[in-house]
Amino acid sequence: MLKLQMYINGNWVDSKMNEMSEVINPANGEVIAEAVVGDVxxxxxxIExxxxxxxxxxxxxxxxxxxADYLFKIADKLEQNAMELSRIESSNTGKPYREAEFDIADAVNCFRYHAGLVTKPNGQTYPVSDPVQALVVREPIGVCGLIAPWNFPLLTGAWKIAPALAAGNTIIFKPSGVTPITTVKLFEIMEEVGIPKGVANLVMGGGSTVGNEIAESDKVDMISFTGSTATGRSIMTNASGNIKNISLELGGKSPNIVFADADLETAIDYALNGIFMNAGQVCNAxxxxxLEESIHDEFVNKxxxxxxxxxxxxxxQDxxxxxxxxxxxxxxxxxxxxxxxxxxxxxxxxGGKRITENGLEKGYFIEPTIFVDTTPDMKIVQEEIFGPVLVVQKFKNEAEAIQLANDTPYGLAAGVFSQDGAKALRTIKKVRAGITWVNAYNLAYNEAPWGGYKQSGIGRGLGTFGLEEFTEVKQININLQVEPTNWFGDQE
Structure with missing residues (x-):
């Protein structure tokens, strides 16, 4: 049985509680590993x-x-072990191997992107009226607590670890206890490439113990969290003690708007991908x-x-x-x-049911599910389900589409399908969401910022914005005329 330990100050360690948790393959309910459960x-x-x-x-x-050289080496080793990591990710999360394979490749690219980005110019200078050289530099925040979800374990880990380390911070990383295996493998790789001890630390355990301690500690300067909006609220409260920097990527109930003039085959294809990839367990699903009323029935049938x-x-299975x-x-x-x-x-x-036929009775499978005849006040329309469940709504015109799209507490992602470019752009600009697509859905890039409006979070990951999240801005003013000002001197 695979035993997963924590990595603290350059050493693999057990918990003081001597408690272990089982890690399950959701496709068959079998135990595939045991993970140490850390405490306060x-x-x-x-943290120390x-x-x-x-x-x-x-x-x-x-x-x-x-x-950057360390990050390039991490990327190289991830790539060298991509097949094994994809297999592990698939068995631990339940997702198809082809999806896990894509996740690992994206994690590799994430480390390489930030390794390259951190060596690029990132300061500013200002022309001011005095004989002063005014400039701005970016410096690492300090100690960063990184808390990742279970749906994309290695990938979301890379999204946080790569920019945090690139910027010069040290980290405490808490993975989900449900899917920790590839995270442990990543820390093994970081040890192999020689990351100095204490720079990268891995603690496993519950959110109410490990997560709360990271959020509350005065020795932690920043929290980066991906997960539910409810947990995000708790982290904001706990982090207020020393006014930590906070980056939160939270829940979503994202609208995918299809106008009657859209290319329907393309829109159907992306609608399927948008909700059934990773069994709908995607924040931006x-x-x-x-659907515009005139195409509703045809679209739904197809x-x-x-x-x-x-x-x-x-x-x-292939x-x-x-x-x-x-x-x-x-x-x-x-x-x-x-x-x-x-x-x-x-x-x-x-859909609507658990699948228990054809040898799937021991796994946690649900049929692809689609609801129609919904109303905006329904629980399934307003709340994040985080599963393979799609709710269909009708609209009469552009204004109603925008109103319905914005009619939830969330604002993470949105898509618009139309062959009228002006209409598509008008619509997407009025939708309150941070990640949007026109005639596409679910595309993501390390080069572009990731995050949402409203109760979908605070801050941005990825791109130059994501690296900046892990830095503090310092103003430096250099006096080029070193002589007294006589501000309090003789006024004659």
Whole structure:
């Protein structure tokens, strides 16, 4: 049995509690690893190690090019082990191997992108009226607590670790206890390439213990969290003690708007991808499909036909197009939302049940599910389900499409499909969301910022914006005329 330990101050360690948690393959319910469960004491040791490492300058004082070299080496080793990591990610998350393979490749690119970015010019100078050279530089924030979700374990880890380290910070990383395996493998790689001890620390454990301690600690200068909006609120409260920098990428209930003049085959293809990739367990999932009335019936009929043909199964089967949900408890949560939709009067166009046939009875599989005849006040329309459940809404015109699109507390992502470029741009500009597409959905790039409006979060990851999240801005003014001002001297 694979045993996963924590990595604190350059050492692989067990928890002081001597407690372990089981890591499950959601495709069959089998235990594939045991992970150490850390507590407050373990977390404090990791924080102290990161604090000492940062204050010593062992990492932050390195030239940017040297830090970049470490990141390039990490990327190379991830790439060398991509097949094994993809296999592990698939078995731990339940997602198809082809999706896991894409995640690992994107993580590799993320480390390389930030390694290259950190050596590029990032300061400013200002012409001022006095004989002064005024300039701005960016410096590392300090000790960063990074808390990642379970749906894209290695990829979201890379999205946080790469820019944090590139900028010169030290880190305490908390993965999800549900999907920690590839994160441990990443830290093994960081140890192999020689990251100085104390710079990168890994603590596993519950959010109420490890997560809260990281958020509350006065020795932590920043929190970067990806997860639910409810947990994000808690982190904001706990982080207020020492006014930490906060970056939060939270929930979504993202609209995918299709006008009658859209290329329907393309829109259907992206609608499927937007909700059924990773079994809908995606923060930016296009979970609300807004259709112009005149195409509603035709679009839904074609969409349902294709959704029912999706091949659901274990991630390690080549034929699988949609895998299992990550855990039994999460599967039951999604099923409870489906039941709520039925009770509220929405109509199931397809799906709605757990799959227990063809050898899938031990796994956590749900049929691709589509609801029609929904109303904006329904729970399934307003709340994030985080599963393979699509709700369809109708609109009469552009104004109503925009109104419906903005009618939730979230603002993470949105898509618009139309062959009228002016209309598509008008619409997307009025939708309150941070990640948007026109005639596409679900595309993501390391070069572009990632984050949302409203209750979908604060700050941005990726791109130049993501690197800046892990820096402080310092103003430096250099007096070029070194002589007394006589401000308080003789006024004659």
């Amino acid at each position: 004491e373990d977390t404090r040791k990791a 190690a990161a604090r000492v490492a940062f204050d010593s300058g062992v990492w932050s004082d390195l030239p940017a090019a040297e830090r 296009g979970s609300r499909l807004l 969409l349902v036909e294709k959704a029912q043909a999706i091949r659901v199964g274990p991630g390690n 034929s699988t197009e949609m895998g299992a949900l990550v855990s039994e408890s999460h599967m039951n949560k999604v099923l409870s939302y489906i039941q709520a939709g039925i009770e509220e009067g929405a109509k199931l166009a397809c």
